[in-house]
Amino acid sequence: MKYLIILSALFLASCSTPVPLTAKFPEVPETLLKGCPKQLETIEGDNVTIVDFVKTVVRNYGTYHECASKNDSWIEWYQIQKKLWDESE
Amino acid sequence: MFILHFLPDFIIHLVFFVGVLATIAGFVLGFIPLIKSYQLPIQIIGILLLSFGLFIEGGLANEAAWQLKVKEVEAKLAEKEAESQQENVKIVEKLVTKTEFVKGKTQEVIKYLDKEVVKDNEVIKYVEMCPAIPQIILKSVNDAATISHEATK
Numbered sequence: 001m002k003y004l005i006i007l008s009a010l011f012l013a014s015c016s017t018p019v020p021l022t023a024k025f026p027e028v029p030e031t032l033l034k035g036c037p038k039q040l041e042t043i044e045g046d047n048v049t050i051v052d053f054v055k056t057v058v059r060n061y062g063t064y065h066e067c068a069s070k071n072d073s074w075i076e077w078y079q080i081q082k083k084l085w086d087e088s089e
Numbered sequence: 090m091f092i093l094h095f096l097p098d099f100i101i102h103l104v105f106f107v108g109v110l111a112t113i114a115g116f117v118l119g120f121i122p123l124i125k126s127y128q129l130p131i132q133i134i135g136i137l138l139l140s141f142g143l144f145i146e147g148g149l150a151n152e153a154a155w156q157l158k159v160k161e162v163e164a165k166l167a168e169k170e171a172e173s174q175q176e177n178v179k180i181v182e183k184l185v186t187k188t189e190f191v192k193g194k195t196q197e198v199i200k201y202l203d204k205e206v207v208k209d210n211e212v213i214k215y216v217e218m219c220p221a222i223p224q225i226i227l228k229s230v231n232d233a234a235t236i237s238h239e240a241t242k
Contacts, residue, residue: 026170029177029181032184038237040234040235041234042231042234043230043231044227047220048221048222048227049216049221049222050212051202051206053227053230055199055202057230058198060234062191065191066188066192069184069187070184073181073183073184077180085169087169088166088169
């Protein structure tokens with residue numbers, strides 16, 4: 001009889017029901033995962049003219065702007081994904 | 090409830106239904122001679138089956154309600170996931186457009202420089218006067234350009 005009671009308790013136990021839901025972490029676009037250059041372009045040589053100098057500075061500004069765009073995209077991605085995540089809760 | 094995972098729904102309903110019938114038979118139909126002779130066992134079995142049936146029916150209803158909620162949340166998550174993918178595409182498109190614009194504009198500035206340098210007298214005069222940038226200035230600019238590289242060392 002006592003085994004029957006134990007068996008019934010086991011069968012009627014409700015704590016073993018697993019929740020079949022797992023929230024997936026949002027995917028990040030591959031483009032955003034490429035980092036910015038580790039360092040900017042440097043100027044080498046003994047006879048560097050003002051024109052070469054300015055060209056390097058211009059290219060470095062370009063690199064900065066590209067990197068800033070990527071950073072802005074990360075912020076936008078986070079804000080949108082957070083909004084979607086909050087809405088799904 | 091663990092038992093609900095392998096017990097078919099119709100058995101649960103059957104247990105409950107038999108419990109109801111046995112209880113009615115045991116308590117109401119006692120005047121029938123066949124039932125009267127087994128009234129007490131029918132009453133006990135009826136009450137037991139009814140209690141167990143009610144309990145397990147409750148569990149079944151609760152399980153069904155949860156499953157419905159899970160389905161609703163699953164649908165909502167799938168919808169949000171699709172929306173997230175769409176937003177990702179928009180973000181990437183925006184970034185690619187912006188990057189292309191920056192690259193184009195940088196090239197444009199360099200081309201402008203190349204074009205203007207050869208014909209602008211002021212620039213020509215300046216280059217003649219200062220043919221090379223002093224090393225100390227180059228070093229300062231290079232040092233500034235490599236700050237983040239040094240920081241990661």
